[in-house]
Amino acid sequence: MFRRRLTLVIAISFGFVLTMGGTMFWETNQVAGYFQRSQRAYEAFDHYQRLSLEAYRHFKERLDRLITDSPAAQAGVDTSKQHLYDAVSALRATAVQPSAEDRSDWSGKSAELERVAHFTAFLDASKYRFDEVERLRQQGKREKATQLLSKFSEEEIDGKFQPLIDVAINAERAKADKAREELEALVKRSRWLAIGSALLAAAFSLTSGLYLMRGLRKPLEALMAGTNEIASGNLRYRLALDSGDEFAYLAKHFNQMAQELERQQEKLRKGRSVLERRVAERTQELRQLNEELQRLDNARREFFADISHELRTPITVIRGEAEVTLRGRERDPEEYQDALHRIVELSEQLGKYVNDLLFMARAETTMMQFEWDGLDFAELIGGAIEDFKVMAEENALSVSLRLPDHPVWVRGDKQRLRQVLFILGDNACRYSNPDGHIAAALVVENGEAVFSLSDQGIGIPAGDLERIFDRHFRSENALHSRDDGTGLGLPMAKSILKAHGGRISVSSTESAGSTFTIALPLSKQSPTG
Structure with missing residues (x-):
């Protein structure tokens, strides 16, 4: 019109x-x-x-x-x-x-x-x-x-x-x-x-x-009034123009815009409510995590208290055995030997507690020291397997080793890598069934030295495979099999390998055995190269 x-x-x-x-x-x-x-x-x-x-x-x-x-x-x-x-x-x-x-x-x-x-x-x-x-x-x-x-x-x-x-x-x-x-x-x-x-x-x-x-006067006044209402926040306001011309068309779209703004505002209001609810949930989760951290801190304190108690007990017993043996009359040689055996056992237990405590302290303060050098990983594994055989003979276990016919050079700390091998070998010997077999092998794949150690022991439940590298964690069957573990060996091995740029993984079947695999990057040259 x-x-x-x-x-x-x-x-x-x-x-x-x-x-x-x-x-x-x-x-x-x-x-x-x-x-x-x-x-x-x-x-x-x-x-x-x-x-x-x-x-x-x-x-x-x-x-x-x-x-x-x-x-x-x-x-x-x-x-x-x-x-x-x-x-x-x-x-x-x-x-x-x-x-x-x-x-x-x-x-x-x-x-x-x-x-x-x-x-x-x-x-x-x-x-x-x-x-x-x-x-x-x-x-x-x-x-x-x-x-x-x-x-x-x-x-x-x-x-x-x-x-x-x-x-x-x-x-x-x-x-x-x-x-x-x-x-x-x-x-x-x-x-x-x-x-x-x-x-x-x-x-x-x-x-x-x-x-x-x-x-123009009437539709312009209506449009001005509508814009003022919308600007003031009244999104429910609607224009009423039935002139049948372009202004009526504009008023129609104006009303549609106001309706869409109202719908968007409602969505924002709901979204804000959802956000506030999620913030409350996240706050609750943070509160729970904080409580969990406090619980873990308390557990660590308790662990330190237990370790301290355990340290005091062997020391007291050792000192008591020595004082009793030295006090009074002359004793038979067999009595002295029995006392010395008890002192040795307690000393071994004490040494283990000390090593566990030292590792935890270093891991918490990131103060682990490494002496880097190029080394033949195959030679290091061969020496470690000989020590395994001594431990394996005590449990009637057989050990086999497959090495490449050439040196496998890696860069790392020899004593730390030997410690990793001892941790794996000690676990294999401790949790293997009598007359079982331990198989070790070293291969070179994709620029890495890959070492695998398989046993025929109690295995690891599938639900615990993702947690065995967590500190202080021990699976249920391990707790039932032996009660002298602290759950620090595998976390220690993982930390050492991570510092070397390597990795560790495990595959296991409960009651059938486990296979631990470690991988280290190959060195570009030998120490003399």
Whole structure:
């Protein structure tokens, strides 16, 4: 609807401007035509005046030539004659010049051409009369020549030429006056037309402005009110415009936007509630984790207290055994041997506690020291397996080893890597069934030295495989099999291998055995290379 109104106003305005432009163009052409006619009339008027002046000057020179027979008089006649014919040529050129305005007045054009023809004929006849007078003068008949010249002057010049000149001048003056009057009338009419057009344009502008404003005021006020409501946070506000025009379409989309904003705000509100709930949950989880950390810290404190107690017990027993053995009478050698055996066992147990405590302290403070060097991993494994065989014989276990026939160079701490091998070998011997077999092998794969150790022991439950490298963790079957473990051996091995850039993994089947695999990156060159 509003678009049609605007299109109608634009079309009327365009038609009005086009009409005014056409009218002004026509008026301008008319003014230019009248001005040109006036200019041509004044130009013809000037040509006739020049013709009259040059004609009388020529006639005077002719009279002077009759009175004084001198070369200067003859030169004056020739000069005035040339000027006279130049004036006639200029008048003829003006008369025959085509003009768009003159095409509407062919009668006036014909009269002007006829006057020019009369002037030309009169000048030709006057030339003949003057030549006749000149011939009489040359024959010595001055009196007769003078009479003929006087008669020509009275009858032809004064009686015919001068009236003809006067008529032509008056005609051109009348044409100029008429053109000037028409031009003034046209200018006056154009002035009133401009005033009328301006008044009409002002009236049309005011009317069309009021017409458009009446259609704009209500929807604009409604849209402004709607934007103010939305800006203030009232997303439930809806515009009510049923005008059926573009503003109604805009109001519809405005309402859709408000509805979408309201829906998004509701989603944000729900999302904030969910976020607050999740933050509360995470806070609760952090609180639980903090409690778990406190519990672990308490457990560590208890562990240290237990270790301290366990350390005090062997030391006290050792000291007591030694004091009892040394106190009193002489004893049999067997009694001394029994006491020494008990002291050795307690010392071994004490040494194990000390090593476990030392490892835990170093792991907690990241103070483990390494002495890096290039070493033959195959040679190191061979020596460690020989020590395993001693432990294996006590449990009636057999040990096999498969090594490559060339050195396998790695970079690391020899004593730390030996400690890793002892941890794996000790576990294999401790948790293997009697008459079992331990298989060890070293291979080179993908730029790594890969060592595997398999036993036929109690195995590890599938649910515990991911936790056996955690500190202090021991699987249920290990707890039932032996109660002298602390759960620090495998975490210690993992820490040592990680420091070497290696890794450790395990595969196991409960009651069937386990296979531990370690991998170390190969050294690029031997120590002597």
